[in-house]
Amino acid sequence: MYVDYERYTRWIRSRLPKDIPEEVIGSIDLRSGGYISGRQFWAYGERGPDRLLYEAADEEDLQLWLFGQAAREIAQKMELRSRASEEKKWRYVQDHADQGVWFYRENRHYRYNAIYDTRKYWMETELRILYPVFPKDRWMQQVEYYERCMNRWFPVRHWQYDTDTLCFVEISASREVDSKGVEQPAEGTVLESAGSIRKALNRWRKKK
DSSP states (O other): OOOOHHHHHHHHHTTSOTTSOHHHHTTOOTTTTEEEETTEEEEOOSSSSOEEEEEOSSHHHHHHHHHHHHHHHHHHHHHHHHHHHHGGGEEEEEEEEETTEEEEEEOSSOSEEEEOOHHHHHHHHHHHHHTTTSOHHHHHHHHHHHHHHHTTTOSSOOEEEETTTTEEEEOOOOOOBOTTSOBSSOTTOEESSGGGHHHHHHHHHHHO
16 A cells, blocks of 8 residues: 655654754654554564554544654654763763662752753653644643653652743652662762772772
């Protein structure tokens, strides 16, 4: 069955913000990883049968879903381009892992009192792209889902999405925990400077 992918691509491109670099937009490929069949989108099976990824209610629903997929891909590419500068805005940044334990760099000056989470940037970017295109109820569903994602590892709700500024804001002093409930960064895992990495590792190993 013939599918006019170019028509969908044109529809998506016409609704994207003008400030997104062309090299990012140009990388969108709706056929990457799957294909459209009627009102369904199927993902290619790597070692098994193809998998139904989404079944649209109608043509508009399919267009909006495809737009959402493109918006996420664009947002994640934009985050990669900005990561070096974004890391500086967070108190803690993952430096490296040793024997399954993360060690962190600490920024002296920061905007966010948390561990750098790449998702904040790309989720905010995606939601801004979706905002003028998605119906309000569909957009709010995505906002609520991303709020749950951002707060997954916080015992007390830490992030809230501000629908006026279209940004996540901190609303508590809660700290992240790992899968065992240990607060992060764990004691002895914050590197004071580049020259103290070995010292920090030794301190942590002695405590074990």
